[in-house]
Amino acid sequence: MDAFIELRGVSKRFGELVAVKNTDLILRKGEVFSLLGPSGCGKTTLLRLLAGFLTPDAGEIMVNGRDLTKVPPNRRPINTVFQNYALFPHLTIRGNIAFGLEVARRPKAEIRREVERMLDLIQMTAHADKRPGEISGGQKQRVAIARALINKPALLLLDEPLAALDLKLRQRMLLELDRIHDEVGITFLYVTHDQGEAMSLSDRLAVMDQGQIEQTGTPAEIYESPRSRFVADFIGDTNFLSGPVSHVDDSAYVRLAVDGLGAGADRNPTELLAWKDRELKAGEFVNLSLRPEKIIVSRERPPEQPQRNILNGIVEDKIYLGAQTQFRVRVGDRVVTAQQQHNHFLLDTRPISWNESVWLSWHADDGYMIVEDGT
């Protein structure tokens, strides 16, 4: 792993509050890396530490082998796209983009050439002489990116750059960001609380909670094999089915005894089959995370298959989401969420409705056992 930007044991506290706790992070050259977490998780602090607006209490920040921990923001090869864009209102778009080169006192001809190149990159040449107050949110966003890229930073920090835009524009800007990244090839660190943005844009991402990085990996790794309940819950929806291991054998599967799924008088724990991705002892408590889209909802009981788990329940709620329908199904004392893709406009059968008895089934491989100790 070729570490390009590296945080080693970085900590930052504000009085009593520990904002970032002994954090290690490695970014590779040219990748888009997202820092994902709820507000207050420390991601903005981490960003400000990297930009140089804050100095860590402990640890060091290395960029390309150089220790930048004590270097002021204006001498770091790192530039930021701020959440509210922070465009200079008294300068034109051209003046905003040129700012970085002008304070560096670069030759006029070079500044002009580079600014034109950037205007071209963000497709804003036609608006170059307007002021920030005269352009739209999406355009401001692009100007902020161009202004930050003109210094050719080693790392571009993006602080929730799309938060202020509406959904359609956000999707368009994501594609735009992707295109710009492909063209400039600079390492992007993208900070967001929106898992959709993080998943669609990043090569890798880290999920943060309470000042610590919970898990780092590719979007698929994080989504399919979350390390903690927090990660599983924060990235997408999930069902937690937890209980002790009731049976282990030589096969690739274990049986869990999950409480509260029994119907009517049957209050015994329900046995569920799960893929054994590590060694487990009987009696060990396990959290099984089961994504809603992995569960098949059917009116007929599906045929028994060796690794298939089957539950029976009553549809309590049905939420139409356009591309999918979400079912909230009462199984025993619990509510399990399942999602079905709409592949056809006209269904072959009558759609499943409220208060119907349905069968939920999934393959044992589709659940994921979370490593952390359960509660």
Add this chain to the structure above:
Amino acid sequence: MRRFRWTEWILTAPPLLWLIAFFALPTGLILLLSFRSAAVHGGIGPEWTLNTWKSLADPVYPAIIWRTLWLSAACTGACIAMGLPVAYWIARLPRRVRSWALLLIILPFWTNFLIRIFAWRTLLHPDGALKALLVWLGLAEVNDQLLYNQWAVLLVLVYTHLPFAILPLYAAAERFDFGLLDAARDLGATRGQAFARVFVPGVRVGMLTALLIVFIPALGSYAIPELVGGPGSEMIGNKIAQRIFNDRNLPLASALSVVLAVAVFLPLMLGVWLRKRLGDGLVSRGGHLS
């Protein structure tokens, strides 16, 4: 065509009449008086003449008008230059400390203006504490005169007008988005560059207000040059007073007053025009144009 509205007129009439009676008419009268001859025993002669205006060509007047302009300009420049960092500093203080800092700025107003000027006379006096300190520090000779020159006038002018510059600058700084300074630093600007290239333009409306609010009263200074200045540092206000009280030459005093009024009017118009231009650039930010 806008509809004629009675309520609007009823509300506007009293101040309008007041301004006509006590501002427009007297100003017009002063202008007229400057074209009348001076009576020997004071008062106004019966005939119309241009002699008063011609007498302003006397080298003493252009020199005084020039001195008035440059002292006022220097005072304005110094007040804005000192007010900017102070405004920046106060705007960055924690909110609850800010009002105390502002109170400190306004505190001198609790003492009468004339008393404060007399205090400066005492400080700058040849036997005064400040003089003694400077001599002790080796910054002044025993025989140096601190008082009764134009530097003393400038010093006290700046002292008196500084709060008037700080307040509008602070009002602008308080609305300034300090995140922009982070952005400037992030893009490679030093602290100084960020201040000069982002903060200063960011409070330019406040600077314009400060300019008008300091420059115009400074032009009309009378008490300060009278009390801490000498014969070589008189301003136009002193000349007007002398013409009235010493010579009883009202037409000449009127002509000088008209010159002063024009000197005030020109920067005011320039300011209004500039503010309109700057204001246009600020509308999008919800810029405030008080």
